[in-house]
Amino acid sequence: MKTLTKTALAALCGAALATPALATERTVPADLVFTDAMVPYLYQYAACVFGGPGATADERIAGCSGEKARLQAEADDPFYYWHRGKEPTRDRQFARAFRLLDDEARILEQHYGPVPETVTDYMDCLGKNIAGTDSFQAGRSIDFIAFNQPCREAASFSFETASDLELRLFQRVQRRDRVIRVPLSTTIAYEFDRGLLGARYF
Numbered sequence: 001m002k003t004l005t006k007t008a009l010a011a012l013c014g015a016a017l018a019t020p021a022l023a024t025e026r027t028v029p030a031d032l033v034f035t036d037a038m039v040p041y042l043y044q045y046a047a048c049v050f051g052g053p054g055a056t057a058d059e060r061i062a063g064c065s066g067e068k069a070r071l072q073a074e075a076d077d078p079f080y081y082w083h084r085g086k087e088p089t090r091d092r093q094f095a096r097a098f099r100l101l102d103d104e105a106r107i108l109e110q111h112y113g114p115v116p117e118t119v120t121d122y123m124d125c126l127g128k129n130i131a132g133t134d135s136f137q138a139g140r141s142i143d144f145i146a147f148n149q150p151c152r153e154a155a156s157f158s159f160e161t162a163s164d165l166e167l168r169l170f171q172r173v174q175r176r177d178r179v180i181r182v183p184l185s186t187t188i189a190y191e192f193d194r195g196l197l198g199a200r201y202f
Contacts, residue, residue, distance in 0.1 A: 026111050028104045028195035034097045035090075035187045036142055036179045037082035041071040042097055043127035043173070046196055049105040051120030057109040061102050068098055074131065081139020083187055093189070104195040112202040118162065119169045119197075121155035126175065144175035168201040 034042055048067050054060035075094065083090040108115060129147040136142050152158075157170060173196065181187075192198065 025103075025107055027199045028100055028107060030100060031194060032097055032100050032104075032192040032196055033093060033189055034192075035082065035093070035189050037079060037136075037139075037187065038075070038094055038097065039142070039144075039175065040127040040131035040136065041075050041094075042101065042196070043123040044131070045071055045098060046101050047120040047124035047127070049101055050108070050115040050197075051117060057105040061105060072098075078131075078137050078139060082181060084139075086187065101196060104197065107195075107199065108197070108202070112199060115197065116163070116166045116169065118155045118157040118166055119173065122151050122157055122170065123173055125151035125154045139181050141181065142179040144177050144179070146178075148174065148176045165202065169197055172197060172201055 045064065045068055048064040049057070049060050052060045052064055052067075054063050072094070079090060079094075126144070126147055129151065130136055130142060130144065133143065157166070159167070162170065172192075194200075
């Protein structure tokens with residue numbers, strides 16, 4: 001994960017997303033780029049398409065369409081504060097991230113296997129709890145560290161008993177920081193190489 005420069009971010013957001021034959025792709029066709037403020041919503045959606053009801057990735061994606069619409073609608077109010085003045089870039093980036101999560105769900109199913117439930121449960125817990133805080137909704141701060149341990153426990157994740165795969169994926173998605181919005185500052189965007197979970201971690 002790395003911080004993008006403003007120029008690189010603009011180029012990524014403005015590029016058209018290709019539609020490859022995912023049956024032959026072994027990694028997500030583009031890097032996933034999103035801001036801290038998008039994490040609560042993208043984590044909830046990822047938990048749904050990676051581990052929600054459905055026998056196949058396509059069934060989960062179809063079943064999660066209502067969840068996606070809900071998350072996109074709920075993001076409007078906090079995004080007003082977190083991305084003020086950056087609405088066009090924010091909207092493209094957010095929509096693109098949802099599409100890439102769909103691609104990743106299909107690729108993981110085709111080539112790698114299921115995502116451990118401990119990982120999807122952690123993401124879902126963290127996303128829901130952060131999105132429900134007043135400080136996040138008002139665009140003041142995102143207190144990931146306050147929910148990291150409770151969500152680990154809720155997901156029954158333990159470093160002592162986790163499999164190697166669980167450890168690799170959990171270390172990829174775990175958040176133990178606190179983000180404070182500085183007025184008039186540019187919201188930082190992060191780049192996850194080839195998807196949220198990254199195929200090479202399987």
